[in-house]
Amino acid sequence: MAQTRPQATDQDISQALGERVRQATAEGSPLRIVGGDTKAFYGRAVNGEPLSTREHRGITTYDPVELIVSVRSGTPLAELEATLAENSQILGCEPPHFGTNATVGGMVATGLSGPRRPWAGSVRDFVLGIRMITHEGRQQRFGGEVMKNVAGYDLSRLMVGAQGTLGLITEVSLKVLPKPGASHSLRLEMPLAEAQARLAEWGRQPLPITAAAWHAGALYLRLEGGPSSVAATRERLGGDELDAEFWTSLREHTLEFFSGEDSRALWRLSLPHNTPSLALDGVAEADLLHDWAGTQRWLRSDLDADTLREACARAGGHATCLRSRQGPQADPFMPLEPVVAKYHRNLKTQLDPQGIFNPGRLYAER
Numbered sequence: 001m002a003q004t005r006p007q008a009t010d011q012d013i014s015q016a017l018g019e020r021v022r023q024a025t026a027e028g029s030p031l032r033i034v035g036g037d038t039k040a041f042y043g044r045a046v047n048g049e050p051l052s053t054r055e056h057r058g059i060t061t062y063d064p065v066e067l068i069v070s071v072r073s074g075t076p077l078a079e080l081e082a083t084l085a086e087n088s089q090i091l092g093c094e095p096p097h098f099g100t101n102a103t104v105g106g107m108v109a110t111g112l113s114g115p116r117r118p119w120a121g122s123v124r125d126f127v128l129g130i131r132m133i134t135h136e137g138r139q140q141r142f143g144g145e146v147m148k149n150v151a152g153y154d155l156s157r158l159m160v161g162a163q164g165t166l167g168l169i170t171e172v173s174l175k176v177l178p179k180p181g182a183s184h185s186l187r188l189e190m191p192l193a194e195a196q197a198r199l200a201e202w203g204r205q206p207l208p209i210t211a212a213a214w215h216a217g218a219l220y221l222r223l224e225g226g227p228s229s230v231a232a233t234r235e236r237l238g239g240d241e242l243d244a245e246f247w248t249s250l251r252e253h254t255l256e257f258f259s260g261e262d263s264r265a266l267w268r269l270s271l272p273h274n275t276p277s278l279a280l281d282g283v284a285e286a287d288l289l290h291d292w293a294g295t296q297r298w299l300r301s302d303l304d305a306d307t308l309r310e311a312c313a314r315a316g317g318h319a320t321c322l323r324s325r326q327g328p329q330a331d332p333f334m335p336l337e338p339v340v341a342k343y344h345r346n347l348k349t350q351l352d353p354q355g356i357f358n359p360g361r362l363y364a365e366r
Contacts, residue, residue: 010058073105111161
């Protein structure tokens with residue numbers, strides 16, 4: 001595998017991180033794992049001594065031919081994407097940054113993906129392997145650097161979205177994708193019901209759609225792939241040309257819809273494909289932004305959590321509160337079913353028996 005040349009800022013402090021974790025375990029003192037801290041709003045507040053991964057950075061291996069990269073957790077996400085761009089490659093999950101200090105570790109820990117997710121895959125789908133520090137301060141490796149090594153019970157993928165509650169991620173190996181040969185974004189004015197019907201129809205056809213969103217009477221699409229395929233689809237669908245920056249603004253929540261001037265809570269509704277509009281009192285179409293062809297819906301609302309979550313549960317989905325005017329929500333994530341909650345507690349107990357890693361980040365019970 002091709003080795004990258006170390007940069008001046010590359011640094012391996014895994015030994016120091018391991019020592020700090022051993023000390024915390026011995027003292028029974030909780031740790032609050034911090035990378036770029038750009039996604040601190042996502043989840044419950046953690047009371048613990050900060051443990052920063054920012055100095056643990058650098059791309060350790062990168063093979064553009066094999067589409068594989070291994071990178072330390074404190075590496076700036078923008079730095080990794082810039083390196084990939086030099087070789088006309090991208091992170092297929094299109095992860096949000098939410099700030100200039102976003103790190104690779106934060107990307108994996110939160111598991112958040114951008115507009116391309118339904119067509120390319122989530123963060124979890126691109127993780128091949130992980131190096132982590134256990135509660136004993138030991139470094140362990142799970143998974144590998146090729147897909148054939150990722151099978152069965154794979155702890156590396158359990159770490160995705162665990163918000164640092166199971167261990168300290170020090171390095172991750174990722175599959176990357178070639179940059180599409182052509183790209184075109186367009187806007188089509190149409191009501192929500194028609195947009196849902198069109199997306200359902202187009203989803204059964206080999207069209208080069210890699211992003212689809214609807215808001216305020218307009219459907220937004222991104223076409224990517226071979227130049228001839230993109231051109232033919234563009235001509236077929238019509239619509240007005242759309243600045244590609246729209247998708248970055250959607251991913252980073254800088255669209256007007258996400259404006260901080262709106263004091264209502266911001267909810268993310270995750271719903272099955274083709275779910276019709278939910279019957280929610282007081283919610284207008286302008287309060288909703290449909291992403292991922294409608295399976296991810298952003299909602300601005302003052303509805304109480306129980307009402308909203310019951311409606312999502314009836315539709316087979318769930319609701320997460322990302323931001324609230326009252327500050328961090330006491331319970332931003334939908335409560336787990338009893339059986340799932342039991343497995344969650346057992347897993348946390350096995351991997352972090354003293355509860356030192358980001359305790360309470362996901363749920364109050366450790």
